Amino acid sequence: MTDCKMSPKPSQEIKIVAAGQSGRGLDFASKYADFNFAMGSGINTPKAVAPANARLVEAAEKSGRDIGVYTLFMVIADETNELAEAKWQKYKDGADVDALAWMADQGGKDTKADANATAKSINLPEGAVNFNQGLFLGSFEKVAGLLDEAAEVPGTKGIMLVFDDFLEGLESYGPSSDRQSSNAPPTSHERTTHFGFETVAEAEKEARVAGVFSNVATSYDAMNDFMSLGIHRLWKDYFVRSINPGSSSSTSPSEGWKMLDIAGGTGDIAFRLLDHSHTINNSPSSSITISDINPSMLEEGRKRSLQTPYANSPILSFLIANAEDLNTVPSNSIDLYTVAFGIRNFTDKDKALREAYRVLKPGGLFACLEFSGVTNPLLDAVYKRWSFGAIPLIGELVSGDRASYQYLVESIERFPKQEEFRDMIKAAGFVVPGKGWEDLTGGIAAIHKGIKPVEKS
Numbered sequence: 538m539t540d541c542k543m544s545p546k547p548s549q550e551i552k553i554v555a556a557g558q559s560g561r562g563l564d565f566a567s568k569y570a571d572f573n574f575a576m577g578s579g580i581n582t583p584k585a586v587a588p589a590n591a592r593l594v595e596a597a598e599k600s601g602r603d604i605g606v607y608t609l610f611m612v613i614a615d616e617t618n619e620l621a622e623a624k625w626q627k628y629k630d631g632a633d634v635d636a637l638a639w640m641a642d643q644g645g646k647d648t649k650a651d652a653n654a655t656a657k658s659i660n661l662p663e664g665a666v667n668f669n670q671g672l673f674l675g676s677f678e679k680v681a682g683l684l685d686e687a688a689e690v691p692g693t694k695g696i697m698l699v700f701d702d703f704l705e706g707l708e709s710y711g712p713s714s715d716r717q718s719s720n721a722p723p724t725s726h727e728r729t730t731h732f733g734f735e736t737v738a739e740a741e742k743e744a745r746v747a748g749v750f751s752n753v754a755t756s757y758d759a760m761n762d763f764m765s766l767g768i769h770r771l772w773k774d775y776f777v778r779s780i781n782p783g784s785s786s787s788t789s790p791s792e793g794w795k796m797l798d799i800a801g802g803t804g805d806i807a808f809r810l811l812d813h814s815h816t817i818n819n820s821p822s823s824s825i826t827i828s829d830i831n832p833s834m835l836e837e838g839r840k841r842s843l844q845t846p847y848a849n850s851p852i853l854s855f856l857i858a859n860a861e862d863l864n865t866v867p868s869n870s871i872d873l874y875t876v877a878f879g880i881r882n883f884t885d886k887d888k889a890l891r892e893a894y895r896v897l898k899p900g901g902l903f904a905c906l907e908f909s910g911v912t913n914p915l916l917d918a919v920y921k922r923w924s925f926g927a928i929p930l931i932g933e934l935v936s937g938d939r940a941s942y943q944y945l946v947e948s949i950e951r952f953p954k955q956e957e958f959r960d961m962i963k964a965a966g967f968v969v970p971g972k973g974w975e976d977l978t979g980g981i982a983a984i985h986k987g988i989k990p991v992e993k994s
């Protein structure tokens with residue numbers, strides 16, 4: 538293929554290796570690939586790939602292209618068959634058979650594959666470590682003979698071998714749990730975090746979250762209604778009422794409340810806070826800054842503000858900033874810090890909480906509204922079905938963007954549950970009132986609060 542859309546453009550041509558084993562896969566490989574990558578089906582002999590090879594050769598004849606098969610084998614060889622068998626036994630004993638069986642089972646469920654697909658016919662030899670990619674087992678002499686046989690299978694252009702010292706290497710690298718508990722502090726480029734269910738480098742998360750919110754910015758408000766069946770409005774109303782902004786119990790009542798809505802996006806929380814302060818608590822000087830890392834979301838907020846009485850007044854300002862570093866906001870300057878449906882997207886949540894503590898005045902309130910842990914198992918099951926089944930689909934239909942909404946539901950699942958998040962708030966220095974949180978709709982969302990203590994003189 539010459540039409541390469543990669544950036545930076547590779548300096549040389551990249552060979553395409555396909556891995557199709559079904560009719561469709563082989564057809565694709567024969568049309569577009571330079572090589573196909575084959576696995577034996579069921580039996581571990583050098584000729585196990587012969588049927589797949591034959592089908593590929595047939596498909597290639599139709600497309601008129603020359604495409605070769607690369608077959609993958611694992612090699613466990615030693616001076617004698619017995620020594621090699623002993624090595625294999627060792628690997629078999631250490632194999633995660635459940636995981637392999639699960640993988641084989643998933644492969645078999647591939648609804649798009651036809652009956653000939655290798656995945657359908659994989660049956661897992663008990664304790665297998667080779668997962669049916671083919672195994673050359675025995676003395677060096679025997680393995681050399683098997684290799685010759687494999688090379689003679691029509692259609693085979695090459696053979697790729699995985700040697701048993703590869704497994705030794707994995708062993709000495711150690712299980713992932715050991716690696717994580719290593720005492721050596723990770724360097725910043727190695728440090729990872731969650732992006733939905735994916736593990737990504739910390740440095741990468743911010744950019745990917747930015748991508749999600751840039752993608753959804755214009756459809757965000759409509760999507761919120763679809764996703765929560767409108768309930769997010771009730772939660773937000775309740776959140777604001779529970780804070781009672783602009784009330785005279787604030788730290789500086791005569792000046793009104795100085796509020797900061799972090800991850801404020803399109804301003805849903807901020808406009809409610811202002812409405813409540815001004816109309817319910819008659820506090821016309823209460824003001825708010827809507828802050829967000831994403832200019833596209835803030836731009837939507839700015840547009841929406843034009844429909845409110847607060848547009849173009851000192852009551853309302855906007856700030857593009859990362860919640861983890863609010864360096865333009867002075868310490869001890871804010872009466873109320875809110876963050877709604879934002880903190881689960883932050884890369885370093887503890888750092889953001891410490892920044893919240895820094896900018897708040899002593900006696901100031903931290904208030905967070907976020908998706909949380911559903912306490913009732915039945916509701917949890919229904920909710921998970923809804924969020925994982927319907928929300929990405931609705932995202933695709935409404936905004937043509939399934940992936941961003943898939944991330945949103947995964948990030949909800951990943952976010953710490955009520956107690957753990959409460960403890961994170963305390964660890965940042967806040968005093969939490971009561972048990973520290975209030976569940977909404979059975980824990981689908983929760984409000985967490987913390988107060989920055991007034992220092993004793």
Ligand SMILES: C[S@@+](CC[C@H](N)C(=O)[O-])C[C@H]1O[C@@H](n2cnc3c(N)ncnc32)[C@H](O)[C@@H]1O
Nearest residue numbers: 750800801802805830831834859860877879882
């Ligand atoms: C789900 S929206 C919530 C918007 C609004 N608070 C609401 O309740 O409708 C999450 C927002 O968090 C923002 N965000 C994500 N990471 C951030 C960060 N590190 N600092 C500040 N804002 C961030 C996103 O840009 C996005 O606007």
